[in-house]
Amino acid sequence: MVRRIYIREFGLTLGVSGEQFVVRRRKEVVAKIPAVDVHVIEIMTDRASLTTAALRLAARHGVWIVIADYLGRPQAFLEPITRRAGIIIRRRQYDMADTTSGLELAKRLALGKMVNQRNILRRLAARRKGKEIYEILLDLYLAASEEVKALVGSTPGSREFIMNFEARVARLYWEAWSAILENFPGRRKRYENPEDPINMALNLGYSLLEADCYIAISSTNLDPYAGFLHVDNPRRPALVMDFMEQFRQPIVDSIVLTLAERGMLEVGEGRLSKNSVNSIIKSYADRLRQTVSHRGRRAPLEAHILYQARHLEDRIRIGSPIYTPFTVR
Amino acid sequence: MVRRIYIREFGLTLGVSGEQFVVRRRKEVVAKIPAVDVHVIEIMTDRASLTTAALRLAARHGVWIVIADYLGRPQAFLEPITRRAGIIIRRRQYDMADTTSGLELAKRLALGKMVNQRNILRRLAARRKGKEIYEILLDLYLAASEEVKALVGSTPGSREFIMNFEARVARLYWEAWSAILENFPGRRKRYENPEDPINMALNLGYSLLEADCYIAISSTNLDPYAGFLHVDNPRRPALVMDFMEQFRQPIVDSIVLTLAERGMLEVGEGRLSKNSVNSIIKSYADRLRQTVSHRGRRAPLEAHILYQARHLEDRIRIGSPIYTPFTVR
Structure with a gap:
């Protein structure tokens, strides 16, 4: 364990x-x-x-x-000194970025998130059949499905091409959150200084996830700073950002949504209450221990994070973009 | 400071x-x-x-x-998460290794050590003029000088070519240590499990130096594992080993030689005595604080380690092998 x-x-x-x-x-x-x-x-x-x-x-x-x-x-x-000794894989990683193959890989990394968002939209709609809000959620789901289908069938010529699809689906996805949650003002990232508990909880959850994704990528010989989808950035490890996309919804969003629906997220003095922070961290750790099936393997989610990093390394080693992102139905 | x-x-x-x-x-x-x-x-x-x-x-x-x-x-x-964000420099580093330019750089890294060893041989001989041992040391010095001259004038076709020069000068150099120190059985590396205090002291000193060289290289955007002279090795960061060569004699050997001559190195129960370890660490830290001139800059030795790493990064950035290793007369 x-x-x-x-x-x-x-x-x-x-x-x-x-x-x-x-x-x-x-x-x-x-x-x-x-x-x-x-x-x-x-x-x-x-x-x-x-x-x-x-x-x-x-x-x-x-x-x-x-x-x-x-x-x-x-x-x-x-970091133990023996990490990242295999430099051949990093050469491949650099050479692959922005080639046809590298952009196909970027597309699959983005699709991981987009498919997870679309699936959550479907679930949100399905649970509200018969209610007034159902039609709104269904429309958002259908629009997201179209975007996913269009990206799957395309051959991207640039990172921006993929990012545009990703941004459109994200807009649909967060619109659904605004529709079902009373106190959600729309998605605000950390640097936008959100003052509502839901965005604060999402940002805390993504920070926890970033640490685990950084660890998973750094447990391989890949360079955390050389991205396929995200542009290289001195302040953020771009490959970790790429890799993290597939886990945002299944891990962080799902627990924040549950906590928000149960009214367990509160702000006091401009920050999350101590109880809220405790709930988020506990839910996060519990979630990582849950057993899930993916790529034919039943294992705790935290193990899948490591497997998916290894899977990415394996693909890059042979120069193949055929990466299967982590998705849940 | x-x-x-x-x-x-x-x-x-x-x-x-x-x-x-x-x-x-x-x-x-x-x-x-x-x-x-x-x-x-x-x-x-x-x-x-x-x-x-x-x-x-x-x-x-x-x-x-x-x-x-x-x-x-x-x-x-x-390691702070913002380190090593500049991936372009690492691409250059990988591309340069084993090219004519990369081998010229490897040669200069090796020459750093060889020149320092030759200079110590000259000093050891000069201080013993008139004594019986003088002739022996002079011969060793002259032989080392020939090797240095030959390597300077050559265009290496492989890493092995350089390593052979390096090994010959090392043999001459340690022979001089055996000649002047009574209780030195010849150089034994850590994995050879030396039982004499001088080799143990050298190994401890090199470990301290390795940490500082790792830090210096990791403070740049270079990949510590991709070497020019040393072959890539999963257990040792090859570029750190390359980089360290120029500092072995001026930092570690000089303090161990002084401590050995003063009889301050003792072994008890198969390891260095506590006093010996204290002396080595103190001498090492003191030595790093000493001010030295190199490449037109007067600064403590520990600052030169960082400057030399930056200098190496600068050379690799522009694809130039014209690296000036740290040497003392």
Whole structure:
């Protein structure tokens, strides 16, 4: 079982006993986890501590340590020195970008998200059959379906060509959120400084997901900064952004939608309440542990993130764009 | 002033106060260092601790945290997510390797070490004029000079061609160490499990240097794993090995030679004594702070390591092999 440790509580200490991580609150042991079972330790507070033995145990077992800022955005990673030694694959990656083959791969990465959005639109409509809103949602679903079909049948000549399809489906998708959720003012990204709990929750969820996608890509020999769909950007790892698209809806949007519908997201003093943050992180971690089937394999979602990164590496190794993004019905 | 913090003492705690790192022994504050002045924090013990605030302060200021094993070998690094975003330079690096230009660069990287070794041979001989050993050292120096001259005048057709020159000069160089030091059984690398203090000290010193060279290369957009001289290797970052050659003698060998001549290196129970380790680490850190002139710039040696990495990146950016390695007379 792959395990994640989130250190976000005042006064916790992460130490070591033999080959186990030990979490203590004051002197009391609250958890003991064998290092081989731990995949990620994510630091989300200023007010805890780690022993150097814990850092070394993590380094020895290839456990990722993520340092996140107060909004959950990953700032730094503890990277074992043996990572990314296979440089041949990175050469291929660079050579492939913006070729016909590279654009076909970009298209498939974008389609991952678009198909997931279309499928959510269908589900949202289906659940509201007979209600007034049904027609609106059905129209949005049908319009998104058309866009998906058109992109599937096309041969993109540029990244922008794909991005335009992606933007149109996103517009339809978020319009549905506005239609069904009372307090959703439309999608606002982090830099747009949203003040509503739903956008804040989405942004926190995407930050958590970004850390996990960065880790998955960095567990391969791919270069996180060389994208196929997203343009290279000094502040964001473009390939991680490409890779993340397929997981946004099945992981983050689905939990935020559930929490929003249950009224579990609140803002106080311009930020998400502590309870809301706790709910989001707990739902996120629970969601990653859920077993799902994809490409003939039943496994927890967090394992699929790693498999999909490996799958991407395999495709790039042989120069093939035939990547099957992670989608749910 | 660039600063390094080595955490290697039982019971130390690294915390934060404002934008400063604070080192405590029990409750007592032993050092306060503004984060902007810190370049590296190297963890060399199991028995200290860090607050998560210290990890986050390091991430925010781009301070490197190195996790070393008990022999000082770097195992993992805390890497800010914004590193290595410039992928163009890595494309150039891959394309350049093993071309005429790439081999010329490899030659210059190797010459850095060979010239430094030759210069030490000259110094060793000069200091022993009139003694019996003088003739031996002079011969070694002259033979090394011939090899250097021959490589300078050649156009290498392969990495092996350069490596052969490098191996011959190394043999002459270590022969001189055997001639002047009583208890030096010839050079033994780590994997050869040396049992004498001088080889152990050299290996510890090279591990410390490897961490600093890894950091310098990783502070550029170069790929640490794609070498010009050293063959790509999944266990060692080949470009870091290339880059490190020029610093081995001026930094590590010079301090080990001094410590050996003063009788300050001892082995107990199959490992270096605690005092010896302390002396090596202290000498290493002191040496890095010494001001030296190179390429028209007077600066501490540790700054030259960073400058030389930047210089290498600049050369590769324009596809030029005209790299001036760090050498001392």
